[in-house]
Amino acid sequence: MSCNGCQHLDELKKQHGTEPYKIIYSHFIVCKSADARRRKANQCICYVCRLYTPRLHACMSCVYIGCYGRGHIHEHAYKKEHYLAIDVCYGVVHCFACQDYVYDKELEEIARASTPKLALGVGIKMTFLEWEPNDQEIDLLRRNAKRRRVEERSTIGLRGLINLGNTCFMNCIVQALIHTPVLRDYFLADKHNCNIHMNLNNNNQCLVCELSQIFQEFYSGIQAPHIPYRLLHLVWTSARHLAGYEQQDAHEFLIAALDLLHQHCQATNGNVESGRPHHCNCIIDQIFTGGLQSDVTCKQCNNVSTTIDPIWDVSLDLGPASPATNGSHSSSLCSGYSNSPGNYDPTSLIDCLKRFTKPEHLGSSAKIKCSCCHSYQESTKQLTMKKLPIVACFHLKRFEHSTGYHKKIATYVSFPEELDMTPFMSSSRNNNNGYSLQVVQEAARSLSCENKYSLFAVVNHSGTIECGHYTCYVRQHKDQWFKCDDHLITKAMPQEVLNSEGYLLFYHKQILEYS
Amino acid sequence: MADIQERKIKDAQMRAQINQKLVETGERERLKELLRTRLVECGWRDQLKQYCKEVVKQKGLEHITVDDLVSEITPKGRALVPDNVKKELLQRIRTFLAQQSN
Numbered sequence: 001m002s003c004n005g006c007q008h009l010d011e012l013k014k015q016h017g018t019e020p021y022k023i024i025y026s027h028f029i030v031c032k033s034a035d036a037r038r039r040k041a042n043q044c045i046c047y048v049c050r051l052y053t054p055r056l057h058a059c060m061s062c063v064y065i066g067c068y069g070r071g072h073i074h075e076h077a078y079k080k081e082h083y084l085a086i087d088v089c090y091g092v093v094h095c096f097a098c099q100d101y102v103y104d105k106e107l108e109e110i111a112r113a114s115t116p117k118l119a120l121g122v123g124i125k126m127t128f129l130e131w132e133p134n135d136q137e138i139d140l141l142r143r144n145a146k147r148r149r150v151e152e153r154s155t156i157g158l159r160g161l162i163n164l165g166n167t168c169f170m171n172c173i174v175q176a177l178i179h180t181p182v183l184r185d186y187f188l189a190d191k192h193n194c195n196i197h198m199n200l201n202n203n204n205q206c207l208v209c210e211l212s213q214i215f216q217e218f219y220s221g222i223q224a225p226h227i228p229y230r231l232l233h234l235v236w237t238s239a240r241h242l243a244g245y246e247q248q249d250a251h252e253f254l255i256a257a258l259d260l261l262h263q264h265c266q267a268t269n270g271n272v273e274s275g276r277p278h279h280c281n282c283i284i285d286q287i288f289t290g291g292l293q294s295d296v297t298c299k300q301c302n303n304v305s306t307t308i309d310p311i312w313d314v315s316l317d318l319g320p321a322s323p324a325t326n327g328s329h330s331s332s333l334c335s336g337y338s339n340s341p342g343n344y345d346p347t348s349l350i351d352c353l354k355r356f357t358k359p360e361h362l363g364s365s366a367k368i369k370c371s372c373c374h375s376y377q378e379s380t381k382q383l384t385m386k387k388l389p390i391v392a393c394f395h396l397k398r399f400e401h402s403t404g405y406h407k408k409i410a411t412y413v414s415f416p417e418e419l420d421m422t423p424f425m426s427s428s429r430n431n432n433n434g435y436s437l438q439v440v441q442e443a444a445r446s447l448s449c450e451n452k453y454s455l456f457a458v459v460n461h462s463g464t465i466e467c468g469h470y471t472c473y474v475r476q477h478k479d480q481w482f483k484c485d486d487h488l489i490t491k492a493m494p495q496e497v498l499n500s501e502g503y504l505l506f507y508h509k510q511i512l513e514y515s
Numbered sequence: 516m517a518d519i520q521e522r523k524i525k526d527a528q529m530r531a532q533i534n535q536k537l538v539e540t541g542e543r544e545r546l547k548e549l550l551r552t553r554l555v556e557c558g559w560r561d562q563l564k565q566y567c568k569e570v571v572k573q574k575g576l577e578h579i580t581v582d583d584l585v586s587e588i589t590p591k592g593r594a595l596v597p598d599n600v601k602k603e604l605l606q607r608i609r610t611f612l613a614q615q616s617n
Contacts, residue, residue: 031541034539034541037538037539037540037541038539040538041534041535041536041538041539042535044538045531051527051530051531052530052531052534052535052538094581099580099582100580100581101581449599449603511556
């Protein structure tokens, strides 16, 4: 195999330059316009078979098209002594005199430059490109010759966290975040380029940097538990309501941590906004932000008003539904959304989600002014997922804070290892209300992994509402589970995880869209 | 016998027509990209790459041609494509054809 072309290609280039390659490439390999595609569809067939056969090649001298599999392009090449032909699928050049594919930097550059255009033409957002180290990375790899290979049984990435005085609420969330696959990839790829350091003249104020540091600690290979005192200090100074040695709610910490990470990411990009999750481009929003659609249907005129809100997690009600006095209860936390129609106790995550997305009648006490008929009317409201996040966090509302009493709901709620969110999507809602449900499309959807999730972390709370302890199950590799109890890490069986009570459930999308 | 012959011709025509539609609409490119993505995700690409390396090592870089490599890895490459990837692609094509015929 030659990496520097061959004499035949050199001759052709001397005579005609790269023009023949460019012309064939733009007509048969990447077709930007619908016209070009139509032409390709009609003309791109083997001239002997009269069919679209595998491995078609186009002659670089006379644009004769023949297939490689049955030797028709070979026949042409030898008869006419046109030795160079381009594979119409991949755009590589074959030399029939040298009997091999030849590689030429100049032609490869032309091909590389036109691929993105093709993708845009047919609506592909981004094509897969293999990682190629740049000069700086090659240099780094050379200077650091030691490699670590992650084997199937390797326990790298597992490390205990010392409890610094009722800080298990923090430890369990840190474990869940550290074992979030896309977040891990982000930090291990060293993607966070911080400039808060310089701005604030202080080198431990950025929570993203601290998390990055913790990732380094977890993957350093050190077995002794890590002491997260710097993180705790940072949390105390940045989120005052979590400061002190009292017991805190792990969910509250998760939301505070995501908010701080999001803010500090944004500070790096220049603009700081706090509070609700936004559609910014920071890694936290890319991973955790989903879109919750709320449809309010006026009972009078059937007008539907739709709003979509960004969310970081889904808070799900447990226990029997409270009487429909004020309809939906918005949780006090800005990120939490909840909804509680139905009169049954949910016993599974699916039940909870069904309840969450069920149309709910807003009673006479909650009349809303309809934007269409301009009168105050009763209405129904339905929540559905418009956009699914890469990581879905489900918060089972086990802690009930009603007026007068606080209690923990310890009901068993089963949750699956693999979760399909399709039924809870806004598109499913539209289909149910609409007319034709195409059988074919239905089948395609159930087969596709598009909306499927895998469980990768479960935070559990044991004890009572006043006094308890948090632990976390995390998944390593594809199916190995470990229990993180502060500084102790022990192996766990999948069944043990699925049988646990569950307070926060972390699911990861099985398939990521490249966009 | 004539029936079988006729059927074969019809099949070929049908296949050509489908292919033409796929190319014209750009669906072929989208399917190709989907397939590429799925094969990367399930580790097929890495597996095959590893296998190619072994074959090249075994035969020697100087003596091997693409034809050798193709004939050597094609059966393995086909066998390693996971069933659900095939199913998904088939389903996508079915959906596409259903939309086209509407």
